[in-house]
Amino acid sequence: MSAALLQLSGLSGGYPPVSVFRNVNLTITGTEAIGLFGPNGHGKTTLLKTVAGLLDPWQGEILFAGQRLNSEGSMRARISRHLNYDLFRRRKIRARDVVRAGLIYVMQGNLLFPEMTVGEVLDIAQRAASGRQGVGEMRDTVHDLFPRLRERWQSKIRFLSGGERQMVSIAVGLLALPRLLILDEPTLGLSPKLRLELAESIARIRDTKVPLLVVDQNVEFLTDLVDRLYLFDHGTVTAEIDKAHMPSHDEILAMMFGSGQ
């Protein structure tokens, strides 16, 4: 059996003192596309931000490609009420290490850098990864995927439409040469037509064999795209569904909320 690419075991976290997700177990092997589906406000984004190194996990471990990304020990034991905890703490997880390991998180509804042009943003993204193999190829792939960005090269991000911003975010993620690309609600707030276009681009990214973890509210989009679907509810993973048993939207809602009628 091939080693897991990303393995979360018993991961808990949140915004102290509010616990948002508890005991999350999730395994991704290198070759598949994974979906994560769950209602709003149940902690999906908090979970992903923790995995990406923006928030410190409280407990559990994050293993990526055999490397442990967070330091040992649980957070609760290390908080001091009397000392400036930040000063003495070794961060449990650092975003820089996570990115360097190749785990790239594309934030939800990200404004990115409003006053910079598309060209500047893609340029620094590329330079951040420069010296690694395949940057040039990835740049060509990105230009193929999102020809529209070429046309908007000189525009500031804040003048872009929601769909274009999302394209820039995904392009930035791709230019970091991900070994796993996490997309957090890429189709949030887009019109149905744009949503279809973006879904097509994401399907093409999957076909270039970049492992994906996609979060979305739209079940049809996810079930078409992914090989495996995790259901996330009340702060933890509640079910795991294979491609062969991919249910319809109504079935999933029935599984999560009860059948209603």
Add this chain to the structure above:
Amino acid sequence: MAFDTFVFILVSGIVLGGLYALMAVGLAVVWTTLDVFNFAHGAFVALGAYVAWQVTQFAPGPQGFVFATLAATIFMFVVGFLLHFCLIKPFERSPNIVLLAVITTLAASSIMESSIQLIWGPREKQIEAAVSGRFEFFGAGIGANDLLALVVALAALAGLALFLRRTSTGRAMRAAAQNREAAELMGFNVAILFAVALGIAAATAALAGAFIGSLRFINPTFGADPLMKALVVVIFGGVANFTSPIYAAFILGIIESFSIYYLGLYWAPAVLFALMIAVLIVKPEGLFGNRQKTL
């Protein structure tokens, strides 16, 4: 008013504006990237001026001034870079970061001023200027050193703008200023970038300090006045853009020299503050500002 007097006041206002611009941009860079107000900026100006003065004691003459300015700028960059890790970084996750930064930067300012007094004493000093003499400009006698200060200030601002827009470190710094989380997710070392921002602020302050020291006398606490003026400039102009405090600095410099001529030295600060309050009432985000403050 005679035309030559008018030209003289205008030119001295523009020179003043150039120095204000240099200091205000330093403040604005820190404000937009670190999101805190740096009250140590005045002490940066003073310390930079004293380091430059010390170097001119070893190396007199025009070359000495150039060398002293460079040395002070580099020295203050290092000081600013290191101070980020003492004054701001330890508190960056605290909900009271803005207040804490006010206290820590005020403390640093006080420590630096006392150190200057301990090392160099309280007596006033003047840095030997690189160029001297005056020349005629539309009938007004303009000091060559004034002009040099203006040219160097403008060159430094242009250099800083180029650094922020064209180099990848500068772009990464702007990225971190505009969206810290996204910059972290791109793998940038945000702590280092923020330290560089404070270093740049301190370096521009030192450059301004060296020229102020060559135009008038310096003492250990002289930084308080430029800090106040730079603060007025930043609030007056807003920080929507790199260039907005620069325009504001020139406007305020010219207004200040005219009000010194018409109302006297002691009324000039009052005029500036009254203008600042008027601008705040009419356009709270500053004359050239918009809601979003960015680098």
